[in-house]
Amino acid sequence: MCAVVGVFDSPRASKLAYYGLFAMQHRGQEATGITTSENEKLHTIKGKGLVTEVFDEEAFNVLRGDMAVGHNRYSTAGDDSILDAQPVFARYSLGEISVVHNGNLVNKNEVRQDLIDKGAIFQSFMDTENIIHLIAKSKKESLQDRIMETIDRIKGAYNLLIQSRSKMFVIRDRYGVRPLSMAKLPDGGYMIASETCAFDLVGAEFIRDVRPGEMLIFEKGQEPTSIQFGEPDFRPCAFEYIYFARPDSVIDGKNVYETRLKMGEILAKEQPCDVDLVLPVPDSGVASAKGYAKGLGVPFEMGIVRNHYVGRTFIEPTQEIRDLKVKLKLSPIQNLIKGKRIAIVDDSLVRGTTANQIVKMLKDAGAKEVHMRLASPQIKHPCRYGIDTPSYEELISANMSLEQICQKVQADSLGFLSIDGLVESLGKDQNYSLVSFDGNYFID
């Protein structure tokens, strides 16, 4: 989760960063922020809320300069305080820096304790703050050397953008777990973003993905330079394709929508069923449901309507009317559903809450049979590299058999895509990170 954006050498740096963050709002809705660099000074605006809520005309008057980094924060189980919003800005012996980070450091507690033992104080619970401390405390003379030393201390999945007054450093960890791409701006200059949908919005031209273990350095008046700081062991995250990324994005050479169609088609081969109609759980199940319907040769209908205005501000219904919660967001088209045998496709099953409510909703709408299909394998392990999957206790597939889950969600049948089927739909050319499914924690 989370989105990062960087703009280098553009008179519209803050606006372009803003558009990039807007295009990537799906990667985080908790908080957002931008730091720009103007000659001798960095300017930061950040706050809780959506991109369109945090930045107004006044913000852009502050965010002057021709370089910018930005961030959207995804709310996790942890702290949701404003102190956990990014960019993280600091003044230190070499001047000023601002850092944005997507990913998750697996040795954050260890590094933090070591820093605290040496007298450091922390404002937030973010692992990103470790990074800024490590840079500030380093004895190396140049920022670049300090960043190199910092990279040696941190372990995990990270995409980092570090902006000083005159430079921007772009870093993708050697596993390349989270996506990160580079583009050329129409008026010169460069843009970096978690997803290519950010480029499409501003008319930036995709150049290439940042390589695993690569550091790019952007400096005024010079072409960007590249340093390979770590041995690449490319493990792109499968969950970006399954759920997280926007369907129009291209991640490491593959269009997300097309991989989802494929997941659905392969699911139809592995878990067919005899039905009249295939419906998606909107919006996350749409592409894979389409693939599933195509694979079965059965009609596809948008049989459940989603209300897009259910925001974070909606007052939560009380316990007694919990049922209302899903109905606020999703509503079935009864005329389509009544008396039919239905296959309902979603991208993934996490706690099982959505499936449970959807099956009930379809049965209440008069469906004769409801067959639940998931276009990803069973999530049996929490991800530690930046996807917000809950602990073992909350993951339904870590605690129940297929039959038990089917019974709990009250479906007539239940079927998941296999791990092999997932890999086949993504293509066998990469060694994907499948941690949530196979529990192979390849970083420590």
Ligand code: 5GP
């Ligand atoms: P469940 O209701 O089983 O807990 O979650 C399944 C639903 O959550 C699916 O519709 C899926 O699209 C969505 N989902 C999967 N992964 C994530 C995630 O990391 N964050 C959020 N917000 N939703 C997710």
Ligand code: MG
């Ligand atoms: Mg969903």
